[in-house]
Each structure stands twice: as C-alpha cells, then as structure tokens.
Amino acid sequence: MIWVEKQRNIIDFTISSLFRRKGKIAALTAVYTLIVFILASVIFFTSAIRREASLILRDAPEIVVQRLVAGRHDLIPLSYAERIREIRGVQAVSGRLWGYYYDPVYGANYTLVVPVDFPHPPGNIVIGDGLKRSSGATRDDIFPLRSHDGAMIPFIIKETISAASDLITADTILISEEDFRSLFGIAGGYATDLTLKVRNPKELSTIARKIGMIYPDTRPISRDEILRTYESVFDWRGGMMIVVLSGSVLAFVIFAWDKATGLSAEEKKEIGILKGLGWETSDVLLMKFWEGTAVSLSSFLMGILLAYCHVFFTASTLFEPALKGWSVIYPDFRLTPFIDPLQVANLFFLTVIPYTVATIAPSWRAATIDPDAVMRG
Amino acid sequence: MLIELKEIKKTYNQGRPNEHIALGGISLSIDEGLLTVLKGPSGSGKTTLLSILGCMARPTAGRIMLREREITSLPERFLTEIRRSTFGFIFQQFNLIKGISALENVMVPAYPRGEKRHILKEKAGHLLELFNISHKASARIEWLSGGEAQRVTIARALINDPMALIADEPTAHLDTRLSLEFMEIMGRLKGEGKTLLIASHDPIVYNSAVVDRLVEMRDGMLVATGSG
Amino acid sequence: MSLRKSTLFFLFIALNTVLFAFMFVDASHRRASALPSFAEKRRFVKDLRLTDLCLFTDTRYTRHPSMADQFSPFQDHPFALEHFPSGSLLTPPPHLRLERRP
Numbered sequence: 001m002i003w004v005e006k007q008r009n010i011i012d013f014t015i016s017s018l019f020r021r022k023g024k025i026a027a028l029t030a031v032y033t034l035i036v037f038i039l040a041s042v043i044f045f046t047s048a049i050r051r052e053a054s055l056i057l058r059d060a061p062e063i064v065v066q067r068l069v070a071g072r073h074d075l076i077p078l079s080y081a082e083r084i085r086e087i088r089g090v091q092a093v094s095g096r097l098w099g100y101y102y103d104p105v106y107g108a109n110y111t112l113v114v115p116v117d118f119p120h121p122p123g124n125i126v127i128g129d130g131l132k133r134s135s136g137a138t139r140d141d142i143f144p145l146r147s148h149d150g151a152m153i154p155f156i157i158k159e160t161i162s163a164a165s166d167l168i169t170a171d172t173i174l175i176s177e178e179d180f181r182s183l184f185g186i187a188g189g190y191a192t193d194l195t196l197k198v199r200n201p202k203e204l205s206t207i208a209r210k211i212g213m214i215y216p217d218t219r220p221i222s223r224d225e226i227l228r229t230y231e232s233v234f235d236w237r238g239g240m241m242i243v244v245l246s247g248s249v250l251a252f253v254i255f256a257w258d259k260a261t262g263l264s265a266e267e268k269k270e271i272g273i274l275k276g277l278g279w280e281t282s283d284v285l286l287m288k289f290w291e292g293t294a295v296s297l298s299s300f301l302m303g304i305l306l307a308y309c310h311v312f313f314t315a316s317t318l319f320e321p322a323l324k325g326w327s328v329i330y331p332d333f334r335l336t337p338f339i340d341p342l343q344v345a346n347l348f349f350l351t352v353i354p355y356t357v358a359t360i361a362p363s364w365r366a367a368t369i370d371p372d373a374v375m376r377g
Numbered sequence: 378m379l380i381e382l383k384e385i386k387k388t389y390n391q392g393r394p395n396e397h398i399a400l401g402g403i404s405l406s407i408d409e410g411l412l413t414v415l416k417g418p419s420g421s422g423k424t425t426l427l428s429i430l431g432c433m434a435r436p437t438a439g440r441i442m443l444r445e446r447e448i449t450s451l452p453e454r455f456l457t458e459i460r461r462s463t464f465g466f467i468f469q470q471f472n473l474i475k476g477i478s479a480l481e482n483v484m485v486p487a488y489p490r491g492e493k494r495h496i497l498k499e500k501a502g503h504l505l506e507l508f509n510i511s512h513k514a515s516a517r518i519e520w521l522s523g524g525e526a527q528r529v530t531i532a533r534a535l536i537n538d539p540m541a542l543i544a545d546e547p548t549a550h551l552d553t554r555l556s557l558e559f560m561e562i563m564g565r566l567k568g569e570g571k572t573l574l575i576a577s578h579d580p581i582v583y584n585s586a587v588v589d590r591l592v593e594m595r596d597g598m599l600v601a602t603g604s605g
Numbered sequence: 606m607s608l609r610k611s612t613l614f615f616l617f618i619a620l621n622t623v624l625f626a627f628m629f630v631d632a633s634h635r636r637a638s639a640l641p642s643f644a645e646k647r648r649f650v651k652d653l654r655l656t657d658l659c660l661f662t663d664t665r666y667t668r669h670p671s672m673a674d675q676f677s678p679f680q681d682h683p684f685a686l687e688h689f690p691s692g693s694l695l696t697p698p699p700h701l702r703l704e705r706r707p
Contacts, residue, residue, distance in 0.1 A: 240694050
C-alpha cells in the first residue's frame with residue numbers, strides 16, 4: 001500500500017506541475033489527440049472496408065474472363081464460351097453484361113448491370129440509392145438515358161435499392177438485356193466479359209492457364225485476385241495515405257524532439273530542488289514517467305474514442321472531401337465496426353511509449369546530479 | 378556526538394585548469410542538541426562544508442561518521458535515505474516550488490515515502506500553524522512575502538521530523554526584525570531537542586544568545602573554535 | 606477541491622478506459638445487428654455477379670479496380686498523369702502489379 005500511496009503522491013505533484021504550464025500542456029494534448037484521432041480513424045476505416053469486402057465478395061464469380069485489345073478491355077465474343085466450357089473442371093460459362101454511363105445532367109457516372117433474371121419488362125430500371133440521392137428521382141419517375149445513337153430513351157424507375165447496400169450498389173442501374181444492348185449498341189454475339197463456375201476451387205490457376213492458351217487475347221481474373229485487391233485497399237503506398245501518415249509521423253517526431261532535446265532551465269531547477277529535498281533519482285524519474293504517461297495515455301484514449309465515433313457514428317464525415325474526390329455519387333459509408341486489436345495495440349505502442357520515453361530520457365542526466373548543486377543556488 | 382568529520386577535503390574540477398580547492402582538510406565534530414554556527418566570509422567554504430555535513434555532497438578525501446557509523450562511501454540510495462530522515466534543509470535561495478501552494482510545498486519532501494496524504498496534510502498544517510502562517514496555507518508561493526516564504530521553508534525542513542536542521546545563510550533576504558524572529562524560532566527548535574547547524578556571516582546570527590558554538594572558517598580551513 | 610488531483614486523474618483515465626471497453630462491446634453488437642444487411646449485400650453480389658465495392662465513382666479503374674486493365678489510368682493520353690483524386694487513394698491491384706503475360 002505504501003507503493004500505491006507513493007504513486008498517488010507523485011502523481012499529485014506531477015499534475016500540479018503540469019498545471020503550471022496549463023496552456024502548453026493543453027495544446028500539446030490537443031495536437032497529440034488529433035494525431036491519434038487521424039491515425040485511428042484511418043485504421044478503423046480501412047479495417048472495416050477490408051473486412052466488408054472480404055465477407056461480401058466471397059460470392060463473386062470464381063473466374064472472370066476479359067478480352068483485351070491493344071491493352072484495353074474490350075467486348076468478348078460469346079463464341080469463346082463454347083471452347084472454354086469444354087475445359088475440364090469448368091461447370092458453367094455465361095456472358096456478363098455491364099458498363100458505364102456518364103450522365104452529363106448530373107456529371108455522374110453510373111454502372112449499368114444486367115442481372116441474370118431481370119424481374120421487370122423492358123423499359124424499366126432499378127436504381128441504387130446513391131443515384132436516387134444525387135438526382136432526386138424516385139419510383140415511377142422517368143429517368144432518361146441517351147443511347148449510343150443519340151436517342152433519349154425514357155426509362156421508368158420500377159424499384160430503388162436500399163441505402164444499406166450502398167457500398168456495392170450506390171451508383172448501379174439494373175436494366176434488362178434487351179435495353180442494355182440497344183442502349184450501347186452491342187450486338188447479340190458479344191458480352192462485356194464471361195463468368196465461370198468452377199467445380200474445384202483449387203484448379204482455378206490451371207483453368208486460367210488453359211484459357212490463356214486457347215485464347216491468348218484474354219485475361220482471366222480469379223476470385224482470389226478480386227479478394228486480394230481489397231485486402232490492400234487504402235494501402236499506405238497510396239499517395240494520399242503516405243501524406244497523411246508522414247504528416248502524423250513528422251508531428252510525432254517533432255514532439256519527441258522537443259522533449260528529448262532537454263529540459264528547460266525551470267524544469268532542471270525543479271528537479272534539483274527535489275533532489276535537494278531528499279527525492280531519489282528513481283523518484284524523479286518516476287515523476288517524469290507519470291508526466292509522460294498522463295499526456296500520452298489521455299491523448300491515446302481520447303483519440304481512439306473520437307476516431308471510433310467519427311468512423312462509425314458519423315460515417316467518416318471528415319474524410320468525405322478526400323474520399324469523394326471528383327465523384328458525384330458518393331456512397332453512404334455506414335460501415336460495420338471491425339476493430340483489429342493488433343492494430344490498436346500497434347498504435348498504442350507507437351504513440352504512448354515513445355513519448356513517455358522521450359519525457360524520461362532527457363531527465364536522466366538532470367535527475368542524477370548531486371543535490372549539493374542546489375545548495376549553491 | 379552526532380557527526381564527526383576527519384580530514385575532509387573537497388576539490389572541484391579536479392585535474393582541470395579551473396581546479397578549486399573548497400575545503401583543505403577539515404576535522405570537526407558536531408554535538409547533538411546544540412546550535413552550531415559556521416562563520417566566515419563568502420568563499421570560505423561554509424556552504425561546501427554544510428553540504429558535506431548534511432550528506433548532500435561527498436568529500437574528495439577524508440571520512441565522515443554519523444553517530445559512530447561510517448557513511449563516507451555509502452551508495453547514493455542509502456545516503457539519500459539517511460539524509461532524508463536525519464536532516465532538514467533551509468536553503469539560502471528558499472528554493473520553494475513555484476505554482477503550488479505553501480501547504481503542498483511543505484509536503485513535497487515526504488511524497489516518496491508513501492505516507493497517506495491526509496496524515497501528511499495534517500502534519501504540514503500543524504507545522505504551518507507552529508510558525509504562524511497557516512492562514513497562507515493555500516496561497517501560491519509567488520504571493521508570499523520574504524518572511525512568510527522563509528517560514529514555509531522552515532516548516533518544509535521539518536516535515537520528515539529530522540534530527541537536525543541545516544540552514545545556509547538563512548537571513549540573507551531578511552530584515553533585522555525577521556532575522557531576530559528567525560533566531561528565536563531556532564532557539565525554540567533547539568529547546569525541542571533538535572540539532573541546528575547554520576552557516577552565516579550575519580552578526581545577528583552568530584552573535585545571538587542561542588548559539589552554543591561558533592566555528593570560524595577562512596579559505597577552506599578552520600580558523601578557531603569557541604563558544605558564542 | 607475535495608478530490609485529490611491523482612484521484613481525478615484516475616477517474617478520468619478509468620472513465621476513458623470504460624468507454625474504450627464499451628467501444629468493443631458496441632462494435633460486436635453492431636456486427637451482430639448488421640448480419641441481415643450483410644446477407645442482402647452478399648445476395649446482390651451473388652445474383653448480379655458483382656466483383657467490386659462501390660467506393661469511388663469518378664473513374665472506372667477506381668470503381669472496378671479488380672477489373673481494371675493496366676492502361677485505363679492513362680486513358681486520355683499515353684503520357685497522361687494520374688489526375689483523379691481517388692487514384693491517389695487506391696494503388697493498382699496486386700494482380701496488375703505482378704502481371705505476367707502467359
């Protein structure tokens with residue numbers, strides 16, 4: 001219990017000491033909290049998106065076969081499907097129709113997808129919630145799209161997709177095959193790409209290789225590759241991420257530098273007095289430890305809590321300008337929290353420990369001085 | 378006998394061009410329960426001798442005995458513990474910690490001991506009362522007058538209930554009235570059984586009736602020993 | 606002030622720690638209540654044979670990064686610089702970075 005009382009006494013003193021420089025400490029804590037907030041927000045956001053992708057895209061097509069012409073993704077003849085179907089291990093092959101539509105009225109890009117079974121007669125479309133928000137259109141409204149030959153085709157909105165599925169359908173228009181083909185002028189024998197059903201997932205790479213041999217102008221994309229794309233989304237190597245991370249690291253370095261380059265004359269004097277009054281070196285260092293910990297631990301906890309609220313209660317509003325970019329349709333980033341304890345632990349060790357060490361280390365020298373220096377004044 | 382010094386020498390910056398011999402070989406014994414004054418001009422080594430007597434600094438040569446026990450080469454940790462429980466210091470510059478209250482200042486030396494805070498607070502409050510400054514207990518140090526601050530330092534020196542008090546030029550920043558008051562407090566403490574060691578070149582101090590022994594110093598050496 | 610400064614400090618930290626623990630509880634609670642919407646999203650992916658999340662809608666190689674060909678960022682001109690903001694958030698997918706022609 002003596003040990004506990006000793007800690008409490010020292011903490012009392014440490015906090016009094018910190019309060020003396022109230023303004024500076026408040027500013028320091030605020031900036032520190034801000035850095036943790038930014039880093040933690042990024043961590044929470046990216047973890048949640050990656051998790052979401054890994055769970056949802058599990059049912060993506062096993063293999064997608066794309067045709068490349070002059071390095072660009074081009075339409076694929078449906079006749080390719082016949083030979084591909086004969087490859088051992090391939091259960092089914094079907095053409096997939098999807099594409100982009102730029103709407104000059106709203107300056108927005110839409111993704112048009114033809115479902116296998118479109119439940120509505122031609123002339124009708126189903127729109128995603130993002131579209132609904134940006135255009136203000138709802139059910140039974142007329143939504144005109146311009147076809148490849150300039151004609152305006154008035155589609156009727158039969159249904160809208162709920163905002164809960166925004167992360168995959170915010171900008172999507174579901175349309176019948178007939179309408180899609182006439183809208184974009186795509187002949188019957190062609191599709192955007194082919195999707196394959198494979199019996200044994202372990203044979204994916206073999207099958208992919210065989211497809212490449214039969215049709216060298218195609219490129220197969222496996223479900224693995226699709227999933228891996230999202231494992232590295234918002235990777236630190238992305239330009240903006242590097243800027244955010246470097247900025248944070250730099251701010252930290254500045255803090256630690258400020259601490260590590262030594263104590264102010266006032267701090268040195270205070271340590272001298274304490275030693276003169278009978279505090280041991282270890283007592284002084286303990287005080288410095290609590291000084292560092294008080295600031296870093298408080299900032300860490302507050303930063304993380306604010307980050308959690310930011311990402312999961314306000315759908316990352318502060319990131320919106322960066323995420324939105326030039327997009328007109330912006331999905332509702334209502335993410336499901338997935339907290340990776342390892343990353344939180346990493347953040348803790350990266351933020352709390354260096355700062356605390358940076359507070360203790362420079363005091364070492366001052367703490368070991370001979371107390372008689374105080375006698376001399 | 379409380380403290381015995383045998384051939385104590387203290388040299389600063391030994392071996393370097395600015396080498397300074399503060400004490401040239403002092404042998405001295407300090408008796409318990411008495412008020413001893415170290416008298417001498419500045420530069421005579423009074424402060425150095427005081428720090429060595431109070432276990433604040435180590436001598437370059439010689440031996441120190443505290444109550445028959447040799448403490449010359451004790452490790453820092455043990456020395457600090459001994460110092461903390463045996464001596465209370467009153468510094469020339471007061472050295473009170475700014476930004477905290479008088480009461481808190483008095484409690485600071487006892488913090489590392491892990492005493493319960495409310496007990497400590499009581500002790501400190503009692504000490505402030507003893508020296509008639511309990512009305513300033515929660516005042517910031519910066520707002521105290523010279524005399525009030527001086528009394529806070531005395532209270533602080535007594536918080537760990539030490540056997541001896543060591544004061545270095547305690548009347549340097551005080552007027553005549555306050556200096557006399559200070560010596561009166563010293564007399565009171567002597568009456569309670571405390572050993573007192575004061576270094577001063579102020580006549581009000583060394584000519585005071587409460588002084589039991591006068592030790593004169595000059596240029597790092599003792600000059601004469603006699604009663605006050 | 607009747608409370609010791611160290612007590613206040615402990616209370617502050619304790620409060621934050623409790624909230625911190627609560628954060629994990631809230632997260633798992635939300636995960637549980639999100640199951641139906643996850644199921645719906647999976648259904649969409651399966652039925653519509655989708656391959657990408659709708660994160661950015663400004664350009665096609667960030668809208669469908671897994672489907673992007675190597676040259677779509679340079680769609681305007683062979684020497685065009687990356688100019689869509691979302692491109693600086695999304696790095697090229699792994700299978701493009703390691704692309705080896707069969």
